[in-house]
Amino acid sequence: MSTRQQLANAIRFLSMDAVQKAKSGHPGAPMGMADIAEVLWRDFLHHNPTNPQWANRDRFVLSNGHGSMLIYSLLHLSGYDVSIEDLKQFRQLHSKTPGHPEFGYTPGVETTTGPLGQGITNAVGMAIAEKTLAGQFNRDGHNIVDHHTYVFLGDGCLMEGISHEACSLAGTLGLGKLIAFYDDNNISIDGHVDGWFTDDTQKRFEAYGWQVVPAIDGHNPAQIIEAIKQAQAETNKPTLIICKTIIGFGSPNKSNSHDCHGAPLGDEEIALTRKALNWDYAPFEIPADIYAQWDAKAKGAELEKAWHEKFAAYAKAYPELAAEFTRRMEKNLPADWAKESQAFIDHLQANPASIASRKASQNAIEAYAKVLPELLGGSADLASSNLTLWSGSKPIRATQNVDGNYLNYGVREFGMAAIMNGIALHGGFIPYGATFLMFMEYAHNAIRMAALMKQRSLFVFTHDSIGLGEDGPTHQPVEQTSALRLIPNLNTWRPCDQVESAIAWKAAIERTDGPSALIFTRQNLAQMDRTSEQLANVARGAYVLKDCAGTPDLIFIATGSEVELAVKAAEQLTAEGKKIRVVSMPSTNVFDKQDEAYREAVLPSAVTKRVAVEAGIADFWYKYVGFNGRIVGMNSFGESAPADQLFKLFGFTVDNVVAKAKEIL
Numbered sequence: 001m002s003t004r005q006q007l008a009n010a011i012r013f014l015s016m017d018a019v020q021k022a023k024s025g026h027p028g029a030p031m032g033m034a035d036i037a038e039v040l041w042r043d044f045l046h047h048n049p050t051n052p053q054w055a056n057r058d059r060f061v062l063s064n065g066h067g068s069m070l071i072y073s074l075l076h077l078s079g080y081d082v083s084i085e086d087l088k089q090f091r092q093l094h095s096k097t098p099g100h101p102e103f104g105y106t107p108g109v110e111t112t113t114g115p116l117g118q119g120i121t122n123a124v125g126m127a128i129a130e131k132t133l134a135g136q137f138n139r140d141g142h143n144i145v146d147h148h149t150y151v152f153l154g155d156g157c158l159m160e161g162i163s164h165e166a167c168s169l170a171g172t173l174g175l176g177k178l179i180a181f182y183d184d185n186n187i188s189i190d191g192h193v194d195g196w197f198t199d200d201t202q203k204r205f206e207a208y209g210w211q212v213v214p215a216i217d218g219h220n221p222a223q224i225i226e227a228i229k230q231a232q233a234e235t236n237k238p239t240l241i242i243c244k245t246i247i248g249f250g251s252p253n254k255s256n257s258h259d260c261h262g263a264p265l266g267d268e269e270i271a272l273t274r275k276a277l278n279w280d281y282a283p284f285e286i287p288a289d290i291y292a293q294w295d296a297k298a299k300g301a302e303l304e305k306a307w308h309e310k311f312a313a314y315a316k317a318y319p320e321l322a323a324e325f326t327r328r329m330e331k332n333l334p335a336d337w338a339k340e341s342q343a344f345i346d347h348l349q350a351n352p353a354s355i356a357s358r359k360a361s362q363n364a365i366e367a368y369a370k371v372l373p374e375l376l377g378g379s380a381d382l383a384s385s386n387l388t389l390w391s392g393s394k395p396i397r398a399t400q401n402v403d404g405n406y407l408n409y410g411v412r413e414f415g416m417a418a419i420m421n422g423i424a425l426h427g428g429f430i431p432y433g434a435t436f437l438m439f440m441e442y443a444h445n446a447i448r449m450a451a452l453m454k455q456r457s458l459f460v461f462t463h464d465s466i467g468l469g470e471d472g473p474t475h476q477p478v479e480q481t482s483a484l485r486l487i488p489n490l491n492t493w494r495p496c497d498q499v500e501s502a503i504a505w506k507a508a509i510e511r512t513d514g515p516s517a518l519i520f521t522r523q524n525l526a527q528m529d530r531t532s533e534q535l536a537n538v539a540r541g542a543y544v545l546k547d548c549a550g551t552p553d554l555i556f557i558a559t560g561s562e563v564e565l566a567v568k569a570a571e572q573l574t575a576e577g578k579k580i581r582v583v584s585m586p587s588t589n590v591f592d593k594q595d596e597a598y599r600e601a602v603l604p605s606a607v608t609k610r611v612a613v614e615a616g617i618a619d620f621w622y623k624y625v626g627f628n629g630r631i632v633g634m635n636s637f638g639e640s641a642p643a644d645q646l647f648k649l650f651g652f653t654v655d656n657v658v659a660k661a662k663e664i665l
Contacts, residue, residue: 499538
């Protein structure tokens with residue numbers, strides 16, 4: 001048996017032993033892809049186990065994340081802070097080795113994978129970030145951004161529709177440093193895939209504009225080496241290397257079968273596999289000579305040292321660029337950000353305008369992008385409706401504007417969101433991308449993944465309600481805003497005017513521990529009067545916009561376009577002698593995180609008579625008004641008609657809001 005196969009067998013046995021100890025997991029893929037992994041990680045991957053955040057490292061993504069013991073074994077063997085005890089705690093509570101790779105849990109894991117197809121899509125985002133960052137910062141003789149993005153993926157990833165979205169765009173953009181390895185083992189959970197997956201994958205990817213290296217024996221290191229060299233030599237196209245492998249390689253009775261896909265092999269079969277592969281070591285035992293050949297710490301340190309020497313020369317030649325690169329990779333905002341952004345907000349409050357909040361969003365982008373070169377925008381083929389372009393937008397193309405700042409994602413909402421996550425994970429950019437709020441449904445799982453990974457992805461959604469009008473219920477969001485609010489660690493904003501819109505953008509940009517959803521109207525919104533104290537409190541998610549003397553008889557709570565409606569209803573009730581407070585609540589998520597004293601000051605628990613007003617699903621608002629309160633909201637889908645007719649039809653009128661209030665006054 002060759003030394004290479006023994007090195008690969010270390011992956012196989014760590015994987016099957018960990019899965020067996022956990023009594024759950026997926027041993028088949030790690031066993032089948034071990035030979036590919038050994039070649040890539042030992043011969044080609046530029047990384048430093050002692051510094052997993054080195055800026056110019058190659059990125060490695062395990063898109064078929066159910067095979068997580070593959071990457072955990074690689075990290076452990078290479079010298080990352082992943083111990084043998086960590087492997088023994090596979091799938092256990094609070095371990096570094098959860099069931100699927102999770103960003104932030106395990107040093108060296110670049111992204112959370114498991115929802116199939118999203119890993120390859122994140123990798124497309126990483127490759128876009130690498131190419132664009134290189135375009136913005138590299139200079140002749142100074143290539144400080146110069147690394148590859150490698151991906152492992154399987155049949156499941158290629159069946160998922162998102163892989164079509166992402167890989168099509170990757171070919172169009174000519175992402176030459178993106179190299180994917182397709183684990184072509186013909187097996188998925190239900191068995192041999194011939195009954196449900198017969199695509200000609202080679203032709204499919206060639207049609208996307210990829211280089212395809214077909215028919216590689218995934219257990220032949222020499223063929224794998226030559227394939228990677230061919231992939232690296234092609235700098236104008238991404239490459240797919242199709243590797244024929246045997247799932248569960250080495251298992252006498254369960255290889256090439258779905259039996260080893262998602263279940264432990266069993267003690268008896270593992271013993272037979274040890275014998276078949278001549279592995280004479282106990283569970284979790286790796287001989288010293290194999291550890292020595294896997295250890296990448298010294299090599300990684302040399303690679304990073306060489307890069308730092310290059311960067312020092314770059315900094316000497318281009319000191320301002322070097323400082324800017326460092327700032328952006330460290331996720332620091334410019335020194336003048338706070339001053340410039342607040343000046344813009346103050347200007348808006350002092351110069352009222354009744355405009356659609358989607359236009360207010362565009363104005364905020366225009367103001368902030370001039371201060372933030374790291375903003376990397378885009379839209380899913382709706383730029384003229386989402387208003388995501390600004391005067392300095394430079395659309396990125398395969399060979400033009402490679403230093404640009406805007407992506408035309410095409411009609412690829414899910415792909416856009418997951419690519420944005422990859423861009424954020426790579427570093428150097430703050431991505432924003434837009435579509436109609438209704439179509440956040442396509443992107444929902446990628447938004448959830450951004451929240452799970454705590455990434456600063458900015459999701460922009462316009463046409464936020466029945467106010468969309470004539471396009472009808474297929475395009476009118478009803479439950480979508482509430483669905484976004486229910487995603488843990490996602491801050492959702494629905495501002496009521498241009499000032500709240502600018503503050504929402506500012507808060508999203510300044511947030512470094514998670515994503516934000518920014519929701520805007522098609523129709524014009526009146527600007528609200530505010531004191532300086534009220535202006536400061538907008539960023540707290542909710543604040544008292546209109547108040548009365550003493551304890552209120554009733555509180556209106558409203559968001560977005562319905563704030564003006566609540567204010568007018570309050571004015572009518574006030575004229576009738578009632579004491580009314582109006583609370584604008586642009587972000588329920590942010591408000592819920594405020595201290596108890598502030599929440600009580602805005603929504604006193606003693607005032608139980610409350611009415612919520614929002615052109616979205618009504619049920620969400622019971623948490624704020626209680627079951628004895630009233631909600632003016634949606635309890636059905638919309639209709640196709642002009643917006644003013646729809647608002648009247650569904651009860652979004654001053655008369656109806658006043659009537660609801662009087663029911664409990």
